[in-house]
Structure formats: structure tokens, C-alpha cells
Amino acid sequence: MSWEPRTLAAVLAEQVSQRGVQRALVTPDGSTMWRQLELQARRVARALLARGIKHGDFVGLLCGNDDRWVASFYGAAMIGAVTVPVNTRFKAAEIAYCLRQSDVRLLILADRFLKIDFMGYLREAEPAVDHALPGTELPLLDHVVAIGDDVPRAGLGWDAFLASGEEISDDALDAAMQAVVPDDLLLIQFTSGTTAHPKGVMLTHDNMLRNATAVGQRLGIDATDCYFNCRPFFHVAGSTLSLLCALCAGASIATLPTFEAGAALRMLDQERCTFISGNETLFQLLIAHENFDRTRLHLRGGWAAAGPDTMRRIIDEMGIGRICWAYGLSEASPNVVLNDWRDDEALRVGGFALPHDGVEVRIVDDTTGKVCASGEVGEIQVKGWGVMRGYYKQPEANAKVFTADGWLRTGDLGALRADGRLRLVGRLKDVFRVGGENVAPAEVEQVLLSHPAVASAQVVGVPDARLGEVPAAFVTLKPGMTLDAEALLAWSKPRMANFRTPRYADVVTDFERIGMTASGKVQKNKLREHAIALFGLAN
Template identity: 35%
Template sequence: MTVVLLPTPAEYADPHYALHADGTRIERLEDIPRRRAAATPAASAVRTATATTTYAELDRDASRVANALIDAGVGPGDRVAYLGENSAQFLATLYGASKAGAIPTALNFRLAPPEVEYILGDAEPAAIVLGHGHEHLAATARDAGVGLVVTLAGPDGYDAWVAAASDVDPGYARDPGETALMFYTSGTTGHPKGIELTGANLGQAVAAMHYLLELDTTSVALAPVPFFHVSGLGLALVAAINGAELLLRNPTSPADLCTILQEYRVSHAVAVPTVIQFLLTLPEVRTGDWSALKYLVYGASPMPEPVLREATAVFGCKFLQSYGLTESTGGVTMLSPADHREARKLRSVGQPMPNVPVRIVDPATLVDVPPGVRGEVLIGGGHVMRRYWRNPAATEAAITPDGWLRTGDGGSFDEDGYLYLHDRLKDMIVSGGENVYPAEVESVLTGHPSVAHVAVVGVPSSRWGETPLAVVVPAAGRTVDAAELIAWARERMAHYKCPSDVVVVDALPLTASGKVLKTSLRSRYGGAGR
């Protein structure tokens, strides 16, 4: 299945348009800085709090990284890791490793040293660049056998390393079917796994985002989501293809994010639902100037309907939801801005994007089920990853023989082809023989004025086998009464779906990408006898 990204007539006439002259999509990471530097060399590619990097400078820096890697013996197929917060150096390393034919590998900078050591032992990178504040991991990397360790800090660090290299593009061009980029899973169900994405995967994903987001050379894009997450890096790539400015500010708090969005007149931003929920708790959000904000893209986990309604009223911009996995190269469905105006569609994650086949099947037989029936979400086509790195057993379990990705997510289609998620299949609660889907319960509980955030998990029950437990973060200045909250739920949904108990906490445990770590909650509150 091939997707061709066709420019509009106006784009064909625009000398600054960055896609291939024949209209096909870019399928090589290394081509992105090359083509954009040729189109708009003086335009701002990356802006930080203290500096601006033009597209010509980014392309030159990427070539220097490539030659520095080649001089160190790094060759095609070798892994080059980056561990650090979003930065211009991250992007130069990403593109530079690609120009050298290596596989850039984005690592989670929030991991503990033993977790980093595991991933380094699995990926076996030939080189690693450590961002500011992560220099202490140099010894860990060397102990793991990484031959070249570069830190951003110090007189012999990154700047000196690239300055000594040639800025002549080595001209490498990877086959689109080869692995072009590697992420690692968050490891919430075991050891992290390397996810191999090809140039063709990335090309199709970026093509879809290009059509959806209306980015151009006047846009300012902010991805406060870390680049080791596919949604964060995806916005960076599509911004570069369209010549937008990428703002690299790493917010330290929801209040800081609120300030950054307004101060820099951000037009396009990506956020996970938990971040949007936190923003809505700030009084200053309701009096802010959001006139520059055109698109707010969210995903990674379901958005409770009350939160979505409130966010739409407060920010006034176009909202776009996209559902997907790292294994599917990011988003594969789209709930458009127009869909957000129809109340009945707000509970869905939209329709499959063009040329992305999505099925709902019985998880035991893999036979398609009709609309309205819940099953497992399967994804096909060009978005599906190549494989898990050096893990054929996991690859075989995740990808069917005919190429469908088993997401492990529960979902259903309605008659109009909109996809509704019903949680991870492993998160589904079976209480007294009835299936309970936590996302549905969470959506109801979030509507209570005393609830800021909530996660529902199944815990053992001597009577029902399993029972829903609500773990709640109270709204500012409010207290949560367990009996009142359970009664609220019972007025709004079947009693078997309602939590049998409520735990009040200061904060929910989150993965690095902002998802609630339900494995931790089940472990913490999974005592029997409720």
C-alpha cells in the first residue's frame, strides 16, 4: 500500500515547498534538513530560550555530526543513541546519524542508570550523545561497551567534537525499506523493546500529519513531549518539512507551559490529556491570550469528555485527536476539528486516516467483529513498524503473518466508522462475569467537580473476582468523599461498572510519555478482599 503526498497547486508554485519535486513524500530522515536548507536556508528551524538555529545551520551541523561519526568508525546500520532533553543538538544528531547511514536511537532520559544500562546492552550503540545534566551516565555507557561517548558539556564536549569535523554532506541515502529510526517501549509490561521504524514508515506518517495540521513557514510549533516519544519527534519532523519554526522549550510545570505558549505565540502544540487537565486547573489559563494557538493535538490516552469540553471552551483553537502507537509510527486515526463540534463523536478517537486500514477483531480468533461489538484493534498498511529489535518472538506475537499489528487495545467501530477505545485489553476488568472498561468509568468520574484526575484499575475481590478501584487526585481546594463519588457514578452508569472503593492520592504515577502507570497502581492497591 503506497501513499503519495501530492502538493496543492499553490504549493507547486511555492519555491519554498520542501517535498520532492515529483510530489512524492520524503522517505529519508537525512533528506529533511537537506531539502529545507535548500528551500529556506535563512529561516528559523529551531528556537530556544537563548538561541536560534537556521535551516542552513541545522543542515550544516548535521553534516558535521555525520562526518564526526564516520571519522570515529561509525557506519551504516550502527546505532547512534541520544539521551537528553529536546534540543537543537538532539536534532543535529538525529539527522547527522542518518546522513552517516546509522540508526538514530532516542532514549528516555528519565530512566534510572540500571534501566539505561539494559537498553544500551540491548541496542549496542556505537556512539551516544548525552544531553545536559546526564553526563553522569558516561561511565554507564562505557561500561555497557559504547565506544564513543560525547557529552554536551565541557571543553572537549559536543561543540568541539563537531567543530573538528567537515561540514560537507557525506551524501548517504538510505533505502526507504531499511530501519531509519529506533525508539524503545516504556517497559510497563516488562523489559523495554526496540521498535524499528523504516523511512517508508516515517514518510507515510509525516504525510498524514502534513495534511492534517496546516503548517507553513509562518507557524510556530511546540512539542513539549520528549523526542523519545513518537508524537513529540513527529511534530518536529513535519514542522521541518513545512519550514515552520520549532520552539524547543522544556516546560518545568503546567504554569510554565501556559506562559511559553503565549509568550512565543505558539500556533501548533502537542500535549497528552493529563497535561491538558493540569493546564485547566490554572486560573491564568482562563484569562490568557490564545489568539495565536491554531491547533492543539492530543492523544496517548483517552480524554475524558468533560475535560475535552472544557478545554475546547477555554482555548478556542482547533482540536485534533490522533490515536496510535510507537509501533504504528504514531497516529493512525483522526478526530478532526469538525468532529469535535459533534457531541456524540467526542467519545471516539476519530476515523482511520486515508490509506491506513484498521480492523476490530475477536482477540482469540482474529475474526472481524461487526460495528458496535468490542474487540482488539488491529492496524495494517505502511504505518506498521518493521519489527522489534533483535526480538523475533515479540515481533511474531505483535504482527500477524499477513502484516497486521496487534495493538492490545480494546475498541469498537460505530456504523459511521468512528473508532471508540475501551482500554488496553489487559486493563479490562472482569467483575462478576461482566466486562468493565476503565476509560468509560474514568470519563464519568472526571465529571465530578471534586475530581482533578482519576485512574480506574481492577483489584481482586473475594465476591466478584475483580472490582473497579478509583484512584483519585482531588481538584484544588476540594476534598473527595468516597461514598459521594461512588453514588455519583451509580447515578450515571450500571452499578457493576462503578468503583467499589476510592483511594485519594496527591498525584498519579505517570510514564515518561504522560500515560498513567496502571501497573504501578495495580501493584500498590491490589490487595484481595475488597
């Protein structure tokens, strides 16, 4: 892939010049054309300048996927401001941490979303919002812009915010835009925090746009496609791998405020979406939904971060013959390896993919620190243009995540084949030891997923007096299927080594009540706590 570094505004301008009156974004509220989207982004950029936001300042964004999220992100990028997407599952203390840690100067937020009172959370985090800003709790927060009717005394409503930018001339806006370069920060991406406190990943225009372009080329997306986004835009899979991937290819993107399988199936049909992406859980939810009907899908491609069983089902049951396997992490912009859509189906189903050009991958033994030979399992480490600049204001975390010779530690386990293709084994932190044997949960989960009644599976290690830890399995079932825990355990025994076979099992309706991130990942730490309590294993 030939690559010329560009800014987000430059890519947007190019798409506007080529397809200005074609649709760029589809939401439940309607369609936005490319030229309209650029005009909306310019209005936001003017309003930010009118509030005193400058190149390098941080702008928080807390709302669902809609045209205002996109216009705000693009508008901030136009003037070199850095967007800080805030997770819509965060509570008051987490929102306060995110805004304080990332030095947010202006926050755009929905007053309420999914019946959650975000303005109430903000009042809890910074009471001065009802008096005058800045306050003492968030001393750098100068401005709050409210989407909705609940506008605090020290804030502005969305329409008033946009109107305030009318005083900014085209010349002033153009001057601000010309100062932005591809190596400027574009986003502070807070990690999902499945096992630890979220950290702010610093990603540049070049990081994200190059990753989005590389992904689009391997998937085969072009301007005729409509890409359905399953992910929240505050997650890097939603921003880079959906929104910016569509932007760089000139494709339209269709999105819902938040993912719900039934609504997603309706939009996939109504908008005749041709591409889709997501993790294993999201695809399993779509296939298992009572309204799933393959004949109403028009999908031809996309990517999935999923195991072989789910990849097989995506092809056979959803009819997505060009689906590709993907692996990445926020710290790498995020995609590291991805199949080309023309790869043999066996490679795509099996999860064997090459790194992008200019991105290097090596496997390192976590105990000895030595680079592993082909086929040996160890920690995946990454180097190249996709790697983040670092964690914002966290030098100790940066020292831990980068090796002495400059490689990014992913915390994931994998192996490289002789042909350079990566196979993912699981999370290094998820691995537990059963009587001296290492068990990667993903390996057990893949066996459980081959049971005809199982829709999804999650495995964690739980305490055991004799062996240290043993596997505990949780599964959801396909519609109309029945299975109890004892039957699942009995079925598992002849199919796995003794140390991998679950000792405990439970059939659950879903994992929401136990704990999931908004990006669709089960929080293994919370699942382990739930398992210990459920099976009476606390000391």
C-alpha cells in the same frame, strides 16, 4: 494524500531552500533558523563519520529536548545512522539494557539533566568509560560524547566531538548522504513500558516522515505556524508527531527541555504558539495550573489523545476550536487514526476518526479470533505503510505482535462504525473482570471526569474475594475544589452500572509519586500495586 518517499535529509534541504532564514526551532536558549539547523546537523554528521559511524550503525541519544538533540538526530539521519533515543527516566540498569539491546556504538548524553547524574548511571552500566572503550559490559559501545563538564577518560566533550569532524570533507559527507534511502531505518523507539519490559520498535525514514506529513495535513499545519511540543523527543509522539510534523510542514517548533505546566504556559504565550498536542494528562495539567489564562493563548489547532470530557474542555476552556482526536502507538509510527480539522465538532469531541489513506484497521474478537461486525468491541489491528518493521532482535515478540495474515496487534480495544471511523475503548491488558463482566477503565474514568471537581482520573482493577476484581479510582482535583473519597463513591453509584462503580477511591495530589512514564502516561501496573497496599488488599 499523494506521497513520494523521501529521506529526512531531503525534507530538511527542501525547507532550507524555501525558508532558510526563518526560525525552525525555539528553546529557552534562543531560536535556530532553518539554515543554521542544517549546518549544525551536518557538523554532527561529519563528527559521526570521523568516529567511524557508518550507514546502519546505532547512535544513542540521552538528553533533554534542545537544539543538540535535534542536530544529533538529524545528523545521524543524514548518513544513514539509526538514532536510539534513551528515556531520561531510565536508571542505570535500564540504560544498560537499552544500549545493549540496540547495539549502540556511539552514545551522546548530557552529563546531568534535571539534577540526575546520567554520567554516574553510565559509569555504573559500563565502568570502562573511565579507562578505555569498548568494555566488557557494553562491548559494542566504542564512543561516548558528553554534553557538560563531566567528560570521562574514554569519552569526548561535545565541542571536541564536533571539532573532530572538521577532517571530513564535503565530498565524503555528500557521498555518505547519497547512500541513504527512504526505506532505511531512522529510529529504534523503545516502547514506554507501562506494563512490560521496553521493546525496540524499528521505524524507517518513510514510516515516520509519511506519518508526520499525513498528520500535518489533517491538522492543517503550515509554514506560518509555531507548534508547541509538550512531549520528550525520545518519545515517538515528540519525534514523529511534533518535531517531524513541523519539519514536513515547514513550521517552527517551540519546546522546553522537559514538560512543566507553568513554563509551558509562558512559552505558549511568549512565542505565540498556534498548535499543540498531547495526551489527556498534559492538557489537564495546563488547564488546572494556577497561571492558566485563556486570554494569553494563541492556539488554533492540534491533536489530543483524550476522552470526550477533556476534549470538550480543550475547546471551551482553552479555546482550541480545531482540536482533533488522535489514536496511535509506537509500533505504527505512531498515528493510526486522526480527525481532519474540518470534521464536525461532535466527531472530534467524541473521538471518532478515520484511518490515514493506505492504513487499514480491523476489529477482532480476542477470544474467537473472528473479525467483528460494525459497532462490536474487540482488539484493534492495523496494517499499512505506518506499521513498524518489527522489534529489533526480538523474534518471539514479533511472532506475538503480528497475526498469521500480517496484521499488527495493538493490544487496544475499539469499535468501528459503519462509516469506518474508529472509537477507542481502552487497553486490552487494562480490562478487568468484575463478576464475569468486562470493565474497561477508560469508560469509568470518563464518568469520573464529568464530576465538577475532578481534574483527572485513573481506574484499575483490584482483588476481591467474591467478584474476582473490583474498580479502584484515583482522582486529582481542580484548583480550589474539595472532594473526599466517600463523596466521590456516593456520587458514582447512580451514574454507572454496579459492576463499573468504584469500590475504593482516593484523592491524590498527582500521579508522579505513584508512577508515570515520561510520555505522560500513568503506569497502571504500579498504580494497581499502590492500590492494593493502600486499601489493604494483599493476600
